[in-house]
Amino acid sequence: MISMQPYQNPTYFLYLTVALLPIMIGLLRGKRYRLYETVISLAFLVLTFGGNVWIQGVSLIGYIIYEVALIFGYFHYRQKKNASWVFYLLVFLAIVPLAIVKLEPVFQLGKISLFSFLGISYLTFKAVQMIMEIRDGAIKEVNLMLTLQFLLFFPTISSGPIDRYRRFIKDYTQVPDQDKYLTMLGKAVHYIFLGFLYKFALAYFFGTVMLPKIQMIALAHHGLSWWVVAYMYCYSMDLFFDFAGYSLFAVGTSYIMGIETPVNFNKPFISKNIKEFWNRWHMTLSLWFRDYIYMRLVFLMMKKRWVKSRVAMANIGYITLFLIMGIWHGLTWYYIVYGIFHACAIIINDMWLRFKKKHRQAIPHNKFTEMFAIFLTFNLVCFSFLIFSGFFDKLYFMH
Amino acid sequence: MKDTVLDILADLTGSDEVKTNLDTELFNSGLLDSMATVQLLLELQTQLGVDVPVSEFERSEWDTPNKIIAKVEELG
Amino acid sequence: MKIRRALFKIFGPVILAALLVVAVLIIPFASSGFNHRTIERAAVSQSKNVFKGVAVKQQALTENYVPFMGSSELSRMDSFHPSVLAQHYHRDYRPFLLGAAGSQSLAHYWGMQGVNHELQNKKAVMIVSPQWFVKQGQNPIAFMQYHSNLQTVTWLLQATNNRDDRYAAQRLLDMQVDKADSQLDLMVKKIADGKQLSKADRTYLQLEKNSLANQDRWFSTLSMKNRTDRINKAAGQLPSSPYNVKRLDAIAYEMGDKATTGNQFRVSNKFWNKRLKGNYRKLKGEQKNFNYVQSPEFADFQLVLNQFHKDNMDVMFVIPPVNKRWSQYTGLSMAMLRQFDRKINYQLRSQGFTNIVDLSNDGGEDFFMQDTIHLGWRGWLKVDQHVAPFLEGKYQQPHYQMNDYFYSKQWQDMANSQLNHYLAKN
Numbered sequence: 071m072i073s074m075q076p077y078q079n080p081t082y083f084l085y086l087t088v089a090l091l092p093i094m095i096g097l098l099r100g101k102r103y104r105l106y107e108t109v110i111s112l113a114f115l116v117l118t119f120g121g122n123v124w125i126q127g128v129s130l131i132g133y134i135i136y137e138v139a140l141i142f143g144y145f146h147y148r149q150k151k152n153a154s155w156v157f158y159l160l161v162f163l164a165i166v167p168l169a170i171v172k173l174e175p176v177f178q179l180g181k182i183s184l185f186s187f188l189g190i191s192y193l194t195f196k197a198v199q200m201i202m203e204i205r206d207g208a209i210k211e212v213n214l215m216l217t218l219q220f221l222l223f224f225p226t227i228s229s230g231p232i233d234r235y236r237r238f239i240k241d242y243t244q245v246p247d248q249d250k251y252l253t254m255l256g257k258a259v260h261y262i263f264l265g266f267l268y269k270f271a272l273a274y275f276f277g278t279v280m281l282p283k284i285q286m287i288a289l290a291h292h293g294l295s296w297w298v299v300a301y302m303y304c305y306s307m308d309l310f311f312d313f314a315g316y317s318l319f320a321v322g323t324s325y326i327m328g329i330e331t332p333v334n335f336n337k338p339f340i341s342k343n344i345k346e347f348w349n350r351w352h353m354t355l356s357l358w359f360r361d362y363i364y365m366r367l368v369f370l371m372m373k374k375r376w377v378k379s380r381v382a383m384a385n386i387g388y389i390t391l392f393l394i395m396g397i398w399h400g401l402t403w404y405y406i407v408y409g410i411f412h413a414c415a416i417i418i419n420d421m422w423l424r425f426k427k428k429h430r431q432a433i434p435h436n437k438f439t440e441m442f443a444i445f446l447t448f449n450l451v452c453f454s455f456l457i458f459s460g461f462f463d464k465l466y467f468m469h
Numbered sequence: 470m471k472d473t474v475l476d477i478l479a480d481l482t483g484s485d486e487v488k489t490n491l492d493t494e495l496f497n498s499g500l501l502d503s504m505a506t507v508q509l510l511l512e513l514q515t516q517l518g519v520d521v522p523v524s525e526f527e528r529s530e531w532d533t534p535n536k537i538i539a540k541v542e543e544l545g
Numbered sequence: 546m547k548i549r550r551a552l553f554k555i556f557g558p559v560i561l562a563a564l565l566v567v568a569v570l571i572i573p574f575a576s577s578g579f580n581h582r583t584i585e586r587a588a589v590s591q592s593k594n595v596f597k598g599v600a601v602k603q604q605a606l607t608e609n610y611v612p613f614m615g616s617s618e619l620s621r622m623d624s625f626h627p628s629v630l631a632q633h634y635h636r637d638y639r640p641f642l643l644g645a646a647g648s649q650s651l652a653h654y655w656g657m658q659g660v661n662h663e664l665q666n667k668k669a670v671m672i673v674s675p676q677w678f679v680k681q682g683q684n685p686i687a688f689m690q691y692h693s694n695l696q697t698v699t700w701l702l703q704a705t706n707n708r709d710d711r712y713a714a715q716r717l718l719d720m721q722v723d724k725a726d727s728q729l730d731l732m733v734k735k736i737a738d739g740k741q742l743s744k745a746d747r748t749y750l751q752l753e754k755n756s757l758a759n760q761d762r763w764f765s766t767l768s769m770k771n772r773t774d775r776i777n778k779a780a781g782q783l784p785s786s787p788y789n790v791k792r793l794d795a796i797a798y799e800m801g802d803k804a805t806t807g808n809q810f811r812v813s814n815k816f817w818n819k820r821l822k823g824n825y826r827k828l829k830g831e832q833k834n835f836n837y838v839q840s841p842e843f844a845d846f847q848l849v850l851n852q853f854h855k856d857n858m859d860v861m862f863v864i865p866p867v868n869k870r871w872s873q874y875t876g877l878s879m880a881m882l883r884q885f886d887r888k889i890n891y892q893l894r895s896q897g898f899t900n901i902v903d904l905s906n907d908g909g910e911d912f913f914m915q916d917t918i919h920l921g922w923r924g925w926l927k928v929d930q931h932v933a934p935f936l937e938g939k940y941q942q943p944h945y946q947m948n949d950y951f952y953s954k955q956w957q958d959m960a961n962s963q964l965n966h967y968l969a970k971n
Contacts, residue, residue, distance in 0.1 A: 259555050286647075365523050
């Protein structure tokens with residue numbers, strides 16, 4: 071048997087339709103068939119992580135046992151005590167498997183990492199999030215079954231969107247009322263078909279039809295040429311439509327299961343500045359970074375008065391956030407440069423916003439300036455994706 | 470208590486609008502950003518003794534002065 | 546009732562769409578055929594979708610089209626291009642151009658899958674570029690542009706456990722850049738490993754084939770480049786019948802002379818301005834170490850030869866030269882080119898492929914090449930001296946004696962004294 075990556079081909083959607091039908095009928099009649107849902111989830115996990123990639127499946131099981139042990143261990147500890155160092159240690163331990171996977175290609179630790187499987191990053195986000203909220207006392211009880219359902223929720227397991235434990239549990243333990251569920255179904259169909267357009271028409275066009283041609287010509291020019299610019303736009307479009315399409319499938323599928331997984335993209339290319347862009351692009355990831363890294367770091371800096379200036383504090387926060395995000399993508403120079411690029415962009419953006427606030431009368435604001443802002447942001451973002459694509463690496467370092 | 474919250478907000482947003490219109494959307498209008506949010510949480514802690522962990526801060530529940538006052542009353 | 550209506554509103558269009566998709570893809574439609582103009586356009590379009598497909602080629606081959614298999618030189622459509630000459634002088638054959646930049650032996654082998662039946666006992670012309678025979682052989686990214694699942698599916702349905710099929714399967718797997726791990730790849734892997742396909746595999750393939758064949762029939766002729774104007778324009782510059790070689794050669798000389806005024810290498814000004822002007826200085830002496838003698842391409846080429854043999858085809862091979870002015874500037878080794886020439890000639894002749902137009906010594910002729918490595922004006926005219934009689938003459942029953950040694954790593958890498966020794970011995 072061969073494994074199937076989620077949402078990649080018609081067969082997968084066929085299986086999905088058949089599997090979701092009973093769940094849908096149940097929810098329409100106000101019932102959630104938990105056992106059936108669990109069986110289906112397991113079946114789809116086997117479909118993705120079994121067969122010829124069964125080693126990934128074993129890694130996944132090992133990883134889940136490890137993370138769940140950490141979460142439950144910490145929860146029991148937290149009921150009695152609350153030492154900072156225990157908390158930091160637990161966060162560190164939760165990240166270790168992901169760190170090994172990310173460091174492996176750099177240090178060539180071995181042929182396959184022990185924990186390497188599709189979607190490990192997204193699971194780590196979920197686990198770390200739980201540990202942090204346990205510390206805050208926001209998660210007041212943990213239930214083994216619910217935790218597993220949350221971590222292993224199959225529609226989003228391979229690439230998000232990243233849900234929140236408390237939000238997920240609220241949906242999972244309830245059944246939406248009929249009107250609401252019908253609205254959700256309508257949205258689900260819309261999302262999934264929009265996803266078809268994005269992933270199988272537009273991403274196919276940009277990524278499969280155009281990109282290889284452009285790449286070949288651009289590389290043949292040995293250095294900068296207009297083809298590199300063409301590559302930049304084409305790659306950006308591919309990246310967006312591919313990922314947004316995938317996310318739409320994941321959200322649509324969740325909706326049919328009565329779970330309102332948060333959306334991941336909200337027309338990112340009409341952003342007027344970089345800050346807005348990050349509130350529209352891969353939103354569940356950037357919000358995760360905002361809530362669990364940036365805000366916490368700033369909170370700490372403020373509380374302990376490590377840094378006096380608000381501006382400096384914000385900037386340290388940005389640099390930390392985007393550096394971590396860059397490294398998370400992989401330990402290569404271009405991911406890290408990508409992170410630094412965005413940190414700088416957002417710092418400059420903040421400077422501009424402060425300047426604008428002070429000189430509100432002197433700076434014109436009209437349709438034209440708005441269009442210009444959108445144009446500038448779009449191109450800045452596309453350039454950052456060009457860095458991200460690793461194209462410069464191929465262009466300058468691989469010959 | 471209400472006045473303290475409004476003073477903090479006015480201070481953070483640099484605008485008295487929050488005092489006149491208690492339903493101003495703080496995040497959508499750009500009056501409050503992540504940075505100011507963190508300051509708000511800290512000020513609430515130091516001035517009113519209300520302890521709000523970052524996790525509990527769900528934006529949709531804190532996005533107008535009125536909602537913030539209600540939240541603080543609930544937690545205080 | 547209310548729910549039912551709401552559900553119908555949501556899922557009605559979905560069900561309708563699903564039914565339409567099933568209808569379009571699964572039901573095998575009887576081929577209604579393409580009209581004559583479409584085939585004519587397809588023959589000179591060098592479209593990748595046509596190359597990857599089956600339907601258009603099938604129909605063309607039952608008409609008077611002859612496959613011209615090659616690569617980038619086929620797009621050098623001046624007045625002496627085979628398609629132009631055939632049209633202008635009302636030959637009873639028409640070239641069907643197969644290939645463009647990046648298509649090499651392996652792409653052509655896969656391109657033949659699906660039309661082998663129509664190729665039986667036919668003639669073909671294959672232009673074999675020395676530049677294919679580099680150390681890495683066929684570039685995978687380029688290959689994938691010419692490869693389709695329809696080819697794989699059709700091929701899998703007839704594949705058996707023999708040397709050719711195992712080799713073809715292995716090479717296809719080599720070309721999968723981002724390990725797709727699809728159902729098809731696993732079947733290809735089975736063939737590469739000398740295993741048999743299961744019954745379930747075959748059912749799957751049959752269904753897949755219907756769907757892909759329908760898609761091919763419906764979509765492959767969309768978005769073809771329209772080159773008929775270009776061909777007509779090029780033909781318009783030729784004198785009308787009768788065909789007089791001396792006169793045509795003079796015209797070719799004149800056209801070449803006019804089009805190559807701007808540079809010392811006498812390559813077409815268009816090519817010069819676009820591709821060389823900016824960076825030709827960097828290329829001086831750059832090709833000293835180019836090597837077309839050791840390459841996996843020799844084995845890929847053997848795969849194509851075997852297919853010619855199986856299809857009992859009468860094939861003419863054209864080996865184009867390199868522009869001498871250019872090769873002297875870049876330092877490309879003439880000795881190496883001669884070695885390549887001897888090697889490829891041996892591989893062809895020793896197996897009975899004797900119809901070879903070897904132009905490798907003509908690189909110094911004026912206006913023989915349109916640019917650095919692509920045939921042009923006088924070169925095309927010279928090709929025509931061989932191609933026209935061959936295609937207008939009768940089909941000759943070929944007698945090939947295939948030799949699997951040409952698949953071996955040893956042959957792929959044989960060079961220099963070892964090659965000399967081997968060629969002398971045989």
